Amino acid sequence: MKALLLFAPVALPLIAAGLSVAFWRRSAVQRVVGFTVLTLVLADAFALLYLADRDGPVAVGMGGWSAPVGVALVADRTAALLLGMALTVCLGILVFSVGQGSAESQEAKPAFHPTYLVLVGGVALAFLTGDLFNLFVAFEVMLAASYVLISLGTDASRVHAGMTYTLASLLSSLLFLTTLALVYGATGTVNLAHLSVRIQELPDGVRSGLDLLLLIVFGIKAAMVPLHFWLPDSYPTAPAPITAVLAALLTKVGLYAMVRTQTLVFARDDTWVPLMCLATATMLLGLLGAIVQKDLNRMLSFILVGHIGYMLFGLALFTADGIGGTLLYAVHHIAVQAALFLIAGLVAGWSGTAALQRLTTAPPPPTLLAVLFLVTAMSLAGLPPFSGFIGKVALIEAGVAGGGALALGVLGALLVSSLLTVYAMARVWRAVFAQGPERPPRVARRDRRNRAMLAATAGIVLVGVGLAVAAGPLSRVTERAGAELKERTAYQRAVLPPEFRPATTAGAGEARQTGTGWRTGTDRAEGAAADPPVQGNRADRGTDRGTDRGGGR
Amino acid sequence: MNPPDVAAAVVVGGLFAAGCYLLLQRTLMRLLFGFLLLGHATNLLLLIAAGSPGAPPIIGAARIGDEPSADPLPQAMALTAIVITFALTIFLLSLVYRSRQLHGNDEVRDDAEDRRLAENQQREASAAAADPHRTNGSGQARTAADEGGNTL
Known part of the structure; x- marks a missing residue:
């Protein structure tokens, strides 16, 4: 049962994508398939969250092989919570894009639904996988789908943007693969839980090197300054729903991967100063970039970059509260950022432009849109009583409690960038919604597609408001999730059989697999873990391995 | 202890260097070739990470002498990576072609x-x-x- 629950979010969307391709002539069927599968998977994610919160991490080894031999799928509170939130937003965006008809536009017609489902499958796999190589595969699945989505309907500007996006992502993927090869060469395993045990034995220099490589890889994906350059160039050119789904999900998946690897594999006890500096740079440069933009979508992209800095800050603190705050902020930010991009899409559709200058003289959008924008903008800026406020309070509390002088300085930057967010949002409000002398009167237009789009946007905004309403339980869950990430033992216990766990490493000898006839990577790793006194120096295990494997040749 | 395979290491280094150089060019085809070379470099690196070669890692196959078998996991990983790189190369190629159709050349335009x-x-x-x-x-x-x- 658990295996099915864990397997479904990955397998169902992929199978459905196949179905969707098969029915490429019939968009009605495609729509039904898409909505059904997303709803099912969403329910599944919340079931996983319930289980993970009640009993601790749920883990299963694929194909009946237990980790670290089999590829593990793991849902702990963090993964399940972010998965649930991501899928909620995915469902809303699917409604929006079907309503907009971008899903059914001439050239994108057959491709949109299958690609979207593949994207969802990739995102789910990235959240649930317990294996570094599988994480790479998940990123590739997700990114391949996003390349297609971002360059569907290829006019000149989108080919350019698609190229920038694709090359930047591919480069980070290759770097990821290189890092994987180095990690495997040094430790002989790619299972994250196993890696967390084995990596302790590496010398400090090697460990920091691998750590930094992974930080860069996920920094590109999460758009951490100075690796954010690709994002504002590529996201704004795609249609609104696609920008929304990419902005809401992909950067968060990168962030999640960063949180997962840093807390589980490269755990540390004190504040991580370099990441703290990067977080500060991300906050300030992102928002300073945002306030000078002249295009609504570009501005939102820069704001997205800036707010990634908040989440990096929580991670850099490396306290349970800080990591919990990061998660809480990420959950809120998924909903809010998606809602903002959808609203921007509606505004652009309404006025025919996304340029702030021209929007000031365009007829004002409907009142409902103004209300939705106001709620979302205040939430993004972190004004009470909306969800951004809760996330920000959690981060600030964690910073004050656990970080010392440096953290206080970064908190100053955080507050400055909050003010800049308010300023950027005020600019948008003035350009788009405020009444002015030059503005023509409001014209009443109604059609059904617009209603579906508005409903989808309102739904996502309401989810954001709901997060604020459910702030108590939610923040308790993220607190527990933060503690769980910080502590690590629950994850290791769930994934690894007893003989691989750190406490019982000494007794691992008898657990060596017999009868397989060859030494798998994990087997080998286990062997090395089992008899540390013989191998002695961990420094050169990478080359040392030759001895215990092919030495006689 | 076997010395690390110097030839392979040099090849990987050369491929990485050439790939990075090509990635810095302005023509999309060269970017594509750069990506290909980097992909090959990474796959080769994965194989080096596997350690020294050995007998085929097949259960039940007749074993030649006492030769230990090769580590199959990096091979599987390299295989997966090759498939992924292959698919993405095709996608990039189509983007390059489309860019050429639209602009008449495949130079990267200024930001x-x-x-x-x-x-x-x-x-x-x-x-x-x-x-x-x-x-x-x-x-x-x-x-x-x-x-x-x-x-x-």
């Missing part, structure tokens, strides 16, 4: 923001040269540039 800044500067310089006493002109030029930038 939108860079172009706008350059245009602004040029316009201001020419406005200042044409009529140094009229400040209004450069102001108007800037608004026009803003309008142009907004469509991006």
Whole structure:
């Protein structure tokens, strides 16, 4: 049962994508398939969250092989919570894009639904996988789908943007693969839980090197300054729903991967100063970039970059509260950022432009849109009583409690960038919604597609408001999730059989697999873990391995 | 203890260097080749990470002497990576082709923001040269540039 629950979010969307391709002539069927599968998977994610919160991490080894031999799928509170939130937003965006008809536009017609489902499958796999190589595969699945989505309907500007996006992502993927090869060469395993045990034995220099490589890889994906350059160039050119789904999900998946690897594999006890500096740079440069933009979508992209800095800050603190705050902020930010991009899409559709200058003289959008924008903008800026406020309070509390002088300085930057967010949002409000002398009167237009789009946007905004309403339980869950990430033992216990766990490493000898006839990577790793006194120096295990494997040749 | 395979290491290094060099070019085809070379370099690195070669890792296969079998996991990983790189190469190739169709060449164009800044500067310089006493002109030029930038 658990295996099915864990397997479904990955397998169902992929199978459905196949179905969707098969029915490429019939968009009605495609729509039904898409909505059904997303709803099912969403329910599944919340079931996983319930289980993970009640009993601790749920883990299963694929194909009946237990980790670290089999590829593990793991849902702990963090993964399940972010998965649930991501899928909620995915469902809303699917409604929006079907309503907009971008899903059914001439050239994108057959491709949109299958690609979207593949994207969802990739995102789910990235959240649930317990294996570094599988994480790479998940990123590739997700990114391949996003390349297609971002360059569907290829006019000149989108080919350019698609190229920038694709090359930047591919480069980070290759770097990821290189890092994987180095990690495997040094430790002989790619299972994250196993890696967390084995990596302790590496010398400090090697460990920091691998750590930094992974930080860069996920920094590109999460758009951490100075690796954010690709994002504002590529996201704004795609249609609104696609920008929304990419902005809401992909950067968060990168962030999640960063949180997962840093807390589980490269755990540390004190504040991580370099990441703290990067977080500060991300906050300030992102928002300073945002306030000078002249295009609504570009501005939102820069704001997205800036707010990634908040989440990096929580991670850099490396306290349970800080990591919990990061998660809480990420959950809120998924909903809010998606809602903002959808609203921007509606505004652009309404006025025919996304340029702030021209929007000031365009007829004002409907009142409902103004209300939705106001709620979302205040939430993004972190004004009470909306969800951004809760996330920000959690981060600030964690910073004050656990970080010392440096953290206080970064908190100053955080507050400055909050003010800049308010300023950027005020600019948008003035350009788009405020009444002015030059503005023509409001014209009443109604059609059904617009209603579906508005409903989808309102739904996502309401989810954001709901997060604020459910702030108590939610923040308790993220607190527990933060503690769980910080502590690590629950994850290791769930994934690894007893003989691989750190406490019982000494007794691992008898657990060596017999009868397989060859030494798998994990087997080998286990062997090395089992008899540390013989191998002695961990420094050169990478080359040392030759001895215990092919030495006689 | 076997010495690490120097030849393979040198090849990996060379591929990485060539790939990075090609990635810094302005022509999309060269970028694509750069990506291909980097992909090969990474796959080779994965195989090096497997350690020294050995007998085929097949259960139940007759074993030649006492030769230990090769580590199959990096091979599987390299295989997966090859498939992924292959698919993405095709996708990139189609993007390059489309770009060529649209622009007539496959050069990477300047970044939108860079172009706008350059245009602004040029316009201001020419406005200042044409009529140094009229400040209004450069102001108007800037608004026009803003309008142009907004469509991006």
